[in-house]
Amino acid sequence: MQMIHSVKEMNKTIRQMKSSGKTIGFVPTMGFLHEGHQSLISQAKEMCDIVVLSIFVNPTQFGPNEDYLTYPRDIKRDKMIAEEEGVDIIFNPDADEMYPLGESMLVKVNDRVDVLCGRSRPGHFDGVATILIKLFNIIMPDKVFFGLKDAQQVAVVDSIIKNFHYPIQLIPCETKREEDGLAKSSRNVRLSADERQEAALLNKGLQEGLLLINKGERSVSRIKKCVTLFLETHLRLGKIDYVEVLSYPELQSATSITERFIIACAVQYKEARLIDNIVADLDPDLKGEQKQYVAHIDEK
Amino acid sequence: MQMIHSVKEMNKTIRQMKSSGKTIGFVPTMGFLHEGHQSLISQAKEMCDIVVLSIFVNPTQFGPNEDYLTYPRDIKRDKMIAEEEGVDIIFNPDADEMYPLGESMLVKVNDRVDVLCGRSRPGHFDGVATILIKLFNIIMPDKVFFGLKDAQQVAVVDSIIKNFHYPIQLIPCETKREEDGLAKSSRNVRLSADERQEAALLNKGLQEGLLLINKGERSVSRIKKCVTLFLETHLRLGKIDYVEVLSYPELQSATSITERFIIACAVQYKEARLIDNIVADLDPDLKGEQKQYVAHIDEK
Numbered sequence: 001m002q003m004i005h006s007v008k009e010m011n012k013t014i015r016q017m018k019s020s021g022k023t024i025g026f027v028p029t030m031g032f033l034h035e036g037h038q039s040l041i042s043q044a045k046e047m048c049d050i051v052v053l054s055i056f057v058n059p060t061q062f063g064p065n066e067d068y069l070t071y072p073r074d075i076k077r078d079k080m081i082a083e084e085e086g087v088d089i090i091f092n093p094d095a096d097e098m099y100p101l102g103e104s105m106l107v108k109v110n111d112r113v114d115v116l117c118g119r120s121r122p123g124h125f126d127g128v129a130t131i132l133i134k135l136f137n138i139i140m141p142d143k144v145f146f147g148l149k150d151a152q153q154v155a156v157v158d159s160i161i162k163n164f165h166y167p168i169q170l171i172p173c174e175t176k177r178e179e180d181g182l183a184k185s186s187r188n189v190r191l192s193a194d195e196r197q198e199a200a201l202l203n204k205g206l207q208e209g210l211l212l213i214n215k216g217e218r219s220v221s222r223i224k225k226c227v228t229l230f231l232e233t234h235l236r237l238g239k240i241d242y243v244e245v246l247s248y249p250e251l252q253s254a255t256s257i258t259e260r261f262i263i264a265c266a267v268q269y270k271e272a273r274l275i276d277n278i279v280a281d282l283d284p285d286l287k288g289e290q291k292q293y294v295a296h297i298d299e300k
Numbered sequence: 301m302q303m304i305h306s307v308k309e310m311n312k313t314i315r316q317m318k319s320s321g322k323t324i325g326f327v328p329t330m331g332f333l334h335e336g337h338q339s340l341i342s343q344a345k346e347m348c349d350i351v352v353l354s355i356f357v358n359p360t361q362f363g364p365n366e367d368y369l370t371y372p373r374d375i376k377r378d379k380m381i382a383e384e385e386g387v388d389i390i391f392n393p394d395a396d397e398m399y400p401l402g403e404s405m406l407v408k409v410n411d412r413v414d415v416l417c418g419r420s421r422p423g424h425f426d427g428v429a430t431i432l433i434k435l436f437n438i439i440m441p442d443k444v445f446f447g448l449k450d451a452q453q454v455a456v457v458d459s460i461i462k463n464f465h466y467p468i469q470l471i472p473c474e475t476k477r478e479e480d481g482l483a484k485s486s487r488n489v490r491l492s493a494d495e496r497q498e499a500a501l502l503n504k505g506l507q508e509g510l511l512l513i514n515k516g517e518r519s520v521s522r523i524k525k526c527v528t529l530f531l532e533t534h535l536r537l538g539k540i541d542y543v544e545v546l547s548y549p550e551l552q553s554a555t556s557i558t559e560r561f562i563i564a565c566a567v568q569y570k571e572a573r574l575i576d577n578i579v580a581d582l583d584p585d586l587k588g589e590q591k592q593y594v595a596h597i598d599e600k
Binding site for chain 1: 307311315399400401402403404405406407408409410411412429433434437438459460462463464465466467
């Protein structure tokens with residue numbers, strides 16, 4: 001495994017890979033790797049010749065009151081995990097390397113961001129889009145891997161690729177779950193024992209919504225009400241931040257659900273805010289009876 | 301010569317070129333080709349295997365009171381000229397093709413834009429940067445060619461390439477001039493006979509500034525004053541819009557000139573606003589005696 005810190009060396013290495021005809025799979029991260037990242041890496045290994053993992057805590061995607069400086073970092077541990085998972089190259093630049101002219105050019109994202117978690121993080125996705133454009137230009141991947149746990153981020157990456165015409169295939173990867181259905185997250189350790197037990201209900205609430213759709217319901221307000229009611233009834237410790245039903249990946253609200261949709265929720269616990277979602281397609285042939293599945297939003 | 305309208309076909313064509321090891325030279329234009337473009341094309345032909353010329357009148361770089369709809373277009377004539385000059389591929393998409401998701405993502409340029417012509421065209425370079433990122437991703441050129449006549453645009457392209465880490469070499473091309481020194485421009489035909497004669501003085505004014513520098517002057521305010529005085533004294537018909545002396549390509553103002561600098565002016569005539577500039581380097585070895593020359597601002 002190679003560890004590269006400079007853009008120049010990365011350019012050279014990528015040029016060599018490309019000229020020998022290797023396909024490049026890219027997993028962008030902010031480090032502090034967990035099972036979610038490991039599953040992205042293993043998906044990338046299956047689909048590509050070379051796997052590049054970037055580790056970069058990107059300052060421009062943190063708000064002024066957010067935790068850029070205290071964001072957990074452990075490059076030694078990350079390196080070990082990446083090596084074990086079979087990563088070929090870690091790209092680990094510093095901020096000066098990625099922002100040689102400071103913030104003199106930024107990408108402004110005007111769509112898909114004023115809903116879900118984006119509503120409470122103004123400018124967050126501007127930072128995400130800016131750093132991804134830099135990374136895409138350096139790494140020139142054939143495929144890029146993101147977890148559907150953060151479905152809004154996947155929607156924004158889809159928009160970056162379409163808006164700026166990147167010849168890159170987006171591979172959204174299924175959310176990894178605990179046995180009781182709780183979405184895996186490094187934040188889960190911040191839950192108390194009682195909170196941890198209750199948190200499995202988030203996914204159950206979303207499944208209630210899907211069940212209703214499978215019975216033929218199409219009204220967004222009724223589906224939303226069903227999920228909200230379930231969570232309100234069953235949660236004693238967590239406080240609902242939002243329940244949303246939107247088109248996917250456009251993240252538009254409508255009165256009835258469209259072809260591809262997302263049911264998403266966020267719940268605040270004492271030390272952790274949890275998010276979860278289901279992305280699914282309506283299957284017209286099954287007359288309202290459709291199974292949930294990972295949406296492959298790339299259409300190339 | 302191939303004429304391509306769709307991104308998809310362009311992707312396919314570029315992939316073929318790349319895999320056969322051809323280098324790609326790119327000349328981005330808004331069409332209505334003139335001698336300036338022709339000289340960019342011939343420079344590209346000299347330096348690259350394949351020359352791609354884009355013709356696209358980019359809506360996002362026009363202000364609300366500017367002439368997007370009436371901007372001159374003549375694709376038939378452009379095609380003839382391009383063919384004669386030996387262009388290999390014209391890329392001529394429509395706005396829906398380039399902006400498939402509308403203006404849902406735009407690049408915001410925060411630097412090098414609040415001076416010179418950018419001051420009176422807020423948002424202009426945001427549109428320029430946005431379309432260039434799209435075009436760079438589609439055409440994946442090795443070298444990109446821009447005329448130094450619009451030196452601010454060259455400075456912004458330099459910033460795009462550095463900010464977003466494009467593996468592209470910027471080739472700034474010398475301004476073509478009439479025999480009396482007037483910079484060639486399609487706008488020159490809008491000058492009356494008297495205005496046309498007077499317009500040669502713009503370049504002479506800039507040369508006065510350079511002469512002063514060659515005599516050892518380093519004070520920006522004195523150099524600016526010298527050029528302004530020359531133009532004020534000699535122009536009877538044109539009105540000075542600005543005279544500026546700045547670092548290049550950073551376009552920062554300082555009290556004394558630095559290593560690489562630009563002397564630029566804009567003069568308003570009845571039906572045409574003319575711009576001109578000199579970009580030059582101070583040569584420390586010549587103790588203040590330096591020749592004007594085209595700045596190659598790319599350092600790769």
